[in-house]
Amino acid sequence: QQQVKQSPQSLIVQKGGISIINCAYENTAFDYFPWYQQFPGKGPALLIAIRPDVSEKKEGRFTISFNKSAKQFSLHIMDSQPGDSATYFCAASMGSNYQLIWGAGTKLIIKP
Amino acid sequence: DAGVIQSPRHEVTEMGQEVTLRCKPISGHDYLFWYRQTMMRGLELLIYFNNNVPIDDSGMPEDRFSAKMPNASFSTLKIQPSEPRDSAVYFCASSPSRGGYTFGSGTRLTVV
Numbered sequence: 001q002q003q004v005k006q007s008p009q010s011l012i013v014q015k016g017g018i019s020i021i022n023c024a025y026e027n028t029a030f031d032y033f034p035w036y037q038q039f040p041g042k043g044p045a046l047l048i049a050i051r052p053d054v055s056e057k058k059e060g061r062f063t064i065s066f067n068k069s070a071k072q073f074s075l076h077i078m079d080s081q082p083g084d085s086a087t088y089f090c091a092a093s094m095g096s097n098y099q100l101i102w103g104a105g106t107k108l109i110i111k112p
Numbered sequence: 113d114a115g116v117i118q119s120p121r122h123e124v125t126e127m128g129q130e131v132t133l134r135c136k137p138i139s140g141h142d143y144l145f146w147y148r149q150t151m152m153r154g155l156e157l158l159i160y161f162n163n164n165v166p167i168d169d170s171g172m173p174e175d176r177f178s179a180k181m182p183n184a185s186f187s188t189l190k191i192q193p194s195e196p197r198d199s200a201v202y203f204c205a206s207s208p209s210r211g212g213y214t215f216g217s218g219t220r221l222t223v224v
Contacts (some may be wrong), residue, residue, distance in 0.1 A: 034212055036213075041217070041218075042213025042215075042217055042218075043116075043154075043203050043205070043216055043217055043218050044203075044213075044215050045214075045215065046212035046213065046214070049212060089155065098143050098160070098162075098209075099157060099168060099208060100157075100213065101162060102154065102155045104154050105154060105155075
């Protein structure tokens with residue numbers, strides 16, 4: 001019940017296309033859902049996060065869609081660029097417990 | 113702020129030797145996390161501290177691993193004795209209350 005399941009494991013998208021990465025969780029006590037972006041040789045960096053009181057959050061080309069009833073959330077990258085090529089991790093945590101439960105990661109490649 | 117600072121960036125050591133990894137969190141962040149990342153197991157939480165106190169060390173693989181946080185600006189992760197299976201990238205991250213993590217650039221450990 002503590003797991004966060006992320007898919008796909010890898011994704012190839014043409015430049016200018018939409019990249020979509022999905023995550024699902026079981027524990028309804030989770031109330032914080034961040035996405036992290038990791039480039040080779042670097043630590044993960046917080047990209048965008050959402051709480052379950054909203055269904056969507058947009059920051060530039062990055063959007064989180066959240067479906068509370070389905071216990072799913074997804075990251076959409078609009079107009080994907082080669083510079084977006086990285087590994088993306090979804091995560092979840094609950095309440096005052098700041099231990100994030102991580103998805104397995106998605107390696108995204110944007111083809112020029 | 114310089115971000116989370118980890119040292120060394122790379123460490124190559126012989127099996128059986130002691131290894132000490134260091135971390136300086138962002139000033140004002142009251143949570144500090146040590147993670148290990150490998151291709152096979154992804155991101156694994158080893159231990160985390162709140163206000164310098166260890167909260168959960170259930171992820172520490174075995175007694176060969178130990179972590180300390182003697183003050184708010186410094187933490188160490190020690191492996192003694194090191195084994196080849198400890199080879200991984202070790203990340204330190206810090207976080208304010210109710211906020212996202214900031215990761216360091218990691219220490220790539222190779223045990224030969």
